[in-house]
Amino acid sequence: MDFPGGKVRFTSEMEFISGNSETRVPCFRVLDQYGRLLNNVDFEQVSEEAAVKIYANMVTLQMMDVILYEAQRQGRISFYLTSMGEEAINIASAAALSDDDVVLPQYREHGVLLWRGFTMQEFANQLMGNRFDYGKGRQMPIHYGSNKHNYVTISSPIATQLPQAVGIAYSLKMDKKNACAVTYIGDGGTSEGDFHAGLNFAAVTESPVLFICRNNGWAISTHISEQFRSDGVVVKGRAYGIPSIRVDGNDALAVYTAVKRAREIAIEKHTPILIEAMTYRVGHHSTSDDSTKYRPINEIEYWKTARNPVSKFRNWVESNGWWSDEAEAELRTRVRKQLLQAIQNAEKTEKPPLRELFADVYDVPPANLQDQEAELREAIKRHLEDYPSDVPV
């Protein structure tokens, strides 16, 4: 018989569909725990050049995180947040996208920006909030944004980027572009109302958007067992009519394959796709967190070493004869030097000039702000000795 919404078969069995199926949704992987290619795997081939680029970026990301975290500890930047343990998700997903795809990150995806060509110096400038920061010193550290890299400026409130990604995807569809919107979220973010609104809307509006959920097991101190009672996030796609897949987030080739194919389907068929990438948040939530307070140190160590996505991929790259210890040493030395130089340069650079306090509230500063700027400049003239020397007037 018909109901609004279509035909439904009747049944005489009075039975509740169980909240969880007996078997969990399986996880797609290409490499085994040691980085060896599994048999009979359907995956996207990568050339030597591409593989080396992916690996080098993963190492760079890892080093960036270590050094910049330390910089915060040394008091040189006020805040930092690492993506340790999630290098494969960051770099391999970025490698599978085109530069025209618009990325709306949560905040643990700076590897995507790194892949797209954001330099060490550009990262350091934002962290220091100096006058070369594209954000003009307006945002906390790690809130990167870059129009030319199609990377939408990071916004702190969780999950707000999900419905916005749908809006962008809808616009790309209206423009008939060969591009999609790609948005990232953590396991915790899926509890937000915007997750529901975004996924539901993406399905109804048939928008080409990839929802990539980094299920890393922890939302600050909230373990996923306290976040939801579903079989992770992948099963939620079905609730909205969205095709979904669970992948091993620590397997660069699996992530690359899933994202590349998802992208093609999304654009061609005008559909959203949900990708749940299983992983582990090796680092603390941020420099404001000490995760040893709520999880065992040996658990962190295990994921940092035995399940490390960077060393796993290195094994595969080396097994093809595309990498060596010498190459590793050369890369690490080069990156370290570049990074430290960038930090030093950024520290020495002066802060954004005073007029940047009042600009961009609207397209043109309104009368009240112009008055306030004039008053401030007057006050500075009278009390120049009280004004900080590294902020140009």
Next chain:
Amino acid sequence: MLGFLRHRATAGGSAVPLLQGALQKVRTASLSLKSYSSAAKDMNVREALNAALDEEMAADPRVFLMGEEVGEYQGAYKVSKGLLQKYGPERVVDTPITEAGFTGIGIGAAFYGLKPVVEFMTFNFAMQAMDQLINSAAKTNYMSAGNIPASIVFRGPNGAAAGVGAQHSQCYASWYGSIPGLKVVAPYSSEDARGLLKAAIRDPAPVIFLENELLYGENFPVSAEVLDSSFSLPIGKAKIEREGKDVTITSFSKMVGFALKASEILAKEGISAEVINLRSIRPLDRHKINESVQKTNRLVTVEEGFPQNGVGAEICTSVVEESFGYLDAPVERIAGADVSLPYAANLERMALPQVEDIVRAAKRACYRSIPMAAAAN
């Protein structure tokens, strides 16, 4: 919600059934006005909004409308009547019931470069989208250092209607009015509605466009100049609806009609009131307000919303800052009662400003009210 339900009962016409009493009061106010200019024709606010939307959508293919019931239903208050038929479902999008969702989607589309007009069935429901509105729409141009502007309009009924209760009657002018990055406008007449909506759609900033359900059906004369498709009104400029010399009365939206009615009554008692239609809450036309007070030396602020931290409080401060020496009397502030709006008609009437409240306030400002000692006898 109730407004929407009342709509279902209508026999498909464009008139919205209102409580007779409220309708009469509002109609009387408009009929007693002198014409602004050589009136070409009468037009109600709903028609003015509809035509403005139509013209802006025709002129710029990036403009599109989104909201609950805006398409097939022709608009919960029929403001988008005919637009789905004319522009198709890609440009008039019926959304599921999730304000946070469609607000976020509109903002995303605006980040990309489209120009959405997002309709809230009432601004009461927009509270569910408050994070997107403030943290994403208002702040993003600044926080992205000008890289990600959001040219988007959020419109819908604001303030009290008639008998719709507390959760459908709040006025949000002062909430949105305090946020840097937003522009906030509140039209009164059809000319206001038409000119300000066109300006809002063309403006690069996110604009909160506060309509009023009871004004939708009210007729105003509009001149040929106003009817031209290039017409628009500048955001941030107030209008002197009625010139006067004894007391300045500031108002916006429906309260403009009440203030004008009050000024008729005051005129009979020899008090010449100057009525200002703010038109714009942010930016506030402080210059015009202060210029008026420097002429009349007395001020009454009128708003429908809650008194604390309201629009009147900001106007009062602006006048104290710039025109203190000109004031001959303390500033009088008329606002809604500091309670959630009750439903019962008698209680609702007492909780909202009425014409007689404005008259009494103006008289107090002119030291013409009954002295306390005499009243005590």
